[in-house]
Amino acid sequence: MTLAEVLPSVGLAGEPPLDPGLWPVTTRIADGGDLTCGGVSLVRLAARFGTPVQVFDEAEIRRRAALLRTAFPDAEIAFATKALPVRGILRRLDGFSADVCSAGEIALARSAGVPGERILVHGNVKTPEDLKAAFAAHAGRIVADSADEIDQLAALAPAGQRVLVRVTPGVDAHTHHALATAVEGQKFGLSLASGAALDAVGHLLAQPGLRAAGLHCHLGSQVRGTSAYEEAARRMVGLLAQVRDRHGVTLDQLDLGGGFTVPYRPGEGAFDLTGAARRVLGTLRRECDRHRLPVPRLVLEPGRWLVATAGITLYRVAAVKGGFVAVDGGMSDNPRPALYGARYTARLVGRHTKAPRRPVTIAGRHCEAGDLLAEDVPLPADVRAGDLLAVPVSGAYHHALASNYNLVGRPPLIAVADGAARVLVRRETEEDLLRRDLG
Numbered sequence: 001m002t003l004a005e006v007l008p009s010v011g012l013a014g015e016p017p018l019d020p021g022l023w024p025v026t027t028r029i030a031d032g033g034d035l036t037c038g039g040v041s042l043v044r045l046a047a048r049f050g051t052p053v054q055v056f057d058e059a060e061i062r063r064r065a066a067l068l069r070t071a072f073p074d075a076e077i078a079f080a081t082k083a084l085p086v087r088g089i090l091r092r093l094d095g096f097s098a099d100v101c102s103a104g105e106i107a108l109a110r111s112a113g114v115p116g117e118r119i120l121v122h123g124n125v126k127t128p129e130d131l132k133a134a135f136a137a138h139a140g141r142i143v144a145d146s147a148d149e150i151d152q153l154a155a156l157a158p159a160g161q162r163v164l165v166r167v168t169p170g171v172d173a174h175t176h177h178a179l180a181t182a183v184e185g186q187k188f189g190l191s192l193a194s195g196a197a198l199d200a201v202g203h204l205l206a207q208p209g210l211r212a213a214g215l216h217c218h219l220g221s222q223v224r225g226t227s228a229y230e231e232a233a234r235r236m237v238g239l240l241a242q243v244r245d246r247h248g249v250t251l252d253q254l255d256l257g258g259g260f261t262v263p264y265r266p267g268e269g270a271f272d273l274t275g276a277a278r279r280v281l282g283t284l285r286r287e288c289d290r291h292r293l294p295v296p297r298l299v300l301e302p303g304r305w306l307v308a309t310a311g312i313t314l315y316r317v318a319a320v321k322g323g324f325v326a327v328d329g330g331m332s333d334n335p336r337p338a339l340y341g342a343r344y345t346a347r348l349v350g351r352h353t354k355a356p357r358r359p360v361t362i363a364g365r366h367c368e369a370g371d372l373l374a375e376d377v378p379l380p381a382d383v384r385a386g387d388l389l390a391v392p393v394s395g396a397y398h399h400a401l402a403s404n405y406n407l408v409g410r411p412p413l414i415a416v417a418d419g420a421a422r423v424l425v426r427r428e429t430e431e432d433l434l435r436r437d438l439g
């Protein structure tokens with residue numbers, strides 16, 4: 001056993017320790033400045049599959065799935081497929097439901113073997129193709145986002161289709177404005193404050209072919225605190241009481257969505273899952289008592305929290321110029337910095353160096369000055385072409401948001417566990433890229 005194995009998160013040659021909040025649970029510092037994940041050398045993995053490449057630690061996903069189950073033992077947990085729409089990931093989340101938003105995500109959930117009753121169909125727009133796919137899958141619940149959609153469902157859905165109403169509870173989750181989905185004035189849901197949500201429930205109850213199953217809200221993504229969830233629980237139980245008082249119906253499901261934050265850089269705090277569970281479940285019980293309602297079945301839809309920290313992206317340095325370290329990927333495999341100003345860290349992998357650290361900007365390969373993957377990253381001053389860089393917290397909304405900008409093929413996804421690497425998604429080839437071009 002090497003010293004690096006005994007002290008797995010401390011480097012031997014002056015490398016920084018691994019911040020345990022950012023790296024998958026099985027990540028270890030290995031000989032020669034290498035990292036291993038799932039018992040697999042990242043240097044060897046990069047050599048075998050090429051770069052950029054996304055690595056997924058199966059143990060980290062399973063660990064997080066177990067933490068969620070422990071924190072919310074009676075809740076139904078639906079993985080927000082949009083965060084990482086990959087069959088092998090859905091399969092590894094055995095027993096979870098799936099939150100899907102399109103015919104494509106429905107097809108994926110079906111192909112992963114998710115039973116229809118555990119498929120929840122979302123989206124502020126559901127095209128006729130999406131609805132057809134939902135009905136064909138016998139999707140257990142469809143979350144209606146407008147009165148128009150309730151009309152469409154009444155006309156088209158199979159008899160007895162269960163429907164949730166998506167509510168805008170007016171709770172500010174203090175996240176990036178593009179990711180805040182429960183405040184007034186954004187496109188999702190029906191306003192609680194204006195009475196539109198209560199009216200929509202009435203409209204739904206008036207459709208003999210549909211079954212009103214409950215209420216849904218989703219505060220947004222990268223929600224740090226737990227107080228927004230408590231407030232949402234309070235308001236949503238209040239609405240359940242209004243539904244009972246006005247319509248004489250007790251709805252039995254309450255879906256509070258997803259949105260739990262993850263840290264992306266050293267020093268950023270982790271989401272307090274246990275505290276959140278205690279407070280949200282306590283609020284639900286208290287508010288239900290106060291309104292003399294039975295506690296509804298809780299549904300949650302985490303995406304990012306389940307998979308973000310399981311992923312690492314490996315890039316090869318192509319050039320170093322001034323303060324820029326340019327790599328062989330970029331906004332086509334991670335548009336989050338360009339979209340939301342998201343900030344990342346990175347680490348040199350595969351060689352020891354005693355060079356002092358200096359802050360650099362990791363630049364992508366695309367034809368935009370804004371294609372920067374990470375800024376102010378302390379890397380050794382001797383970082384050079386050919387080096388391997390690892391970017392942690394790459395598991396959520398990277399593959400999902402990837403594009404073919406500059407006709408660059410999207411990277412493969414490789415699951416690692418017990419010393420073995422398995423291809424979940426292969427690299428996109430030039431043939432793939434040209435297949436749809438029929439001119």
Ligand SMILES: Cc1ncc(COP(=O)(O)O)c(C=O)c1O
Pocket residue numbers: 080083099122218220221222257258259260301302303304305
């Ligand atoms: C309806 C719904 N549920 C769940 C999620 C998952 O969010 P997150 O990945 O932040 O947990 C989203 C995306 O924000 C969503 O739109």
Ligand SMILES: N[C@@H](CCCC[NH3+])C(=O)O
Pocket residue numbers: 082179221336340396397401
């Ligand atoms: N795409 C966003 C999250 C969107 C959540 C989906 N409702 C991100 O990467 O942060």
